[in-house]
Amino acid sequence: MRIARTLHRLERGLLQRYYGFDRWHIGHAGERYAADIVRCLNGWPEADRQSVVEIGCGLGDILRRLHFRSRLGLDRDPRVLAAARLLSRFHRGTPPRFDVFDFPKALPSGAYNAIIMVNWIHEVDPDQLREAIDAYFTRYLRPGGSVVLDTVDDPAYTYNHDVQRLAPAGAVTVHLGRYGRNRDIWVLQKAATNT
Numbered sequence: 001m002r003i004a005r006t007l008h009r010l011e012r013g014l015l016q017r018y019y020g021f022d023r024w025h026i027g028h029a030g031e032r033y034a035a036d037i038v039r040c041l042n043g044w045p046e047a048d049r050q051s052v053v054e055i056g057c058g059l060g061d062i063l064r065r066l067h068f069r070s071r072l073g074l075d076r077d078p079r080v081l082a083a084a085r086l087l088s089r090f091h092r093g094t095p096p097r098f099d100v101f102d103f104p105k106a107l108p109s110g111a112y113n114a115i116i117m118v119n120w121i122h123e124v125d126p127d128q129l130r131e132a133i134d135a136y137f138t139r140y141l142r143p144g145g146s147v148v149l150d151t152v153d154d155p156a157y158t159y160n161h162d163v164q165r166l167a168p169a170g171a172v173t174v175h176l177g178r179y180g181r182n183r184d185i186w187v188l189q190k191a192a193t194n195t
């Protein structure tokens with residue numbers, strides 16, 4: 001276990017030196033919240049696992065483990081995306097697609113069963129974030145789909161969001177779990193039919 005972790009850090013360290021992305025990505029693969037998101041979404045019925053997008057996907061550690069027909073990873077850092085593409089080549093099956101995307105300037109395209117935004121939205125102004133989540137919910141989320149996001153309760157972060165203020169009207173808010181640094185993961189579900 002320790003050897004595997006050391007090799008993993010070594011691999012990430014080499015990638016970081018080559019591509020020059022943020023050093024955060026060296027030590028943070030395999031976080032417990034990531035495993036729980038993967039377990040939760042992979043537990044959905046196959047019909048509800050058609051398409052997923054992760055905004056702020058980093059090296060794609062969550063996305064690569066998701067069993068969805070179509071997987072799209074978006075990030076504002078082209079260096080981390082280049083490394084994510086390389087890592088995906090060593091996994092079986094159709095690799096996820098990765099694209100540069102600068103939130104909130106860029107807009108997604110397509111319709112998704114799941115939209116994931118975790119471990120970076122603490123840098124986004126709450127009003128701006130709420131507006132974007134509202135738009136994603138209405139325009140890019142399929143009926144019955146979910147936005148998965150996190151909030152933190154730690155003064156070291158720029159914003160400690162309140163999930164009740166972020167959730168669009170009519171969303172069902174499910175708490176997935178609490179993790180280090182008082183990080184909560186939330187699944188905001190959209191109604192299955194447009195009534």
Ligand SMILES: C[S@@+](CC[C@H](N)C(=O)[O-])C[C@H]1O[C@@H](n2cnc3c(N)ncnc32)[C@H](O)[C@@H]1O
Pocket residue numbers: 024034055056057058059061062074075076077080101102103104117118119120123
């Ligand atoms: C801390 S990493 C988290 C990666 C992944 N979501 C996870 O939880 O394992 C944050 C990622 O979000 C990206 N990011 C931060 N702000 C962003 C923005 N405004 N638009 C798109 N990506 C952003 C960063 O480039 C970085 O790769």
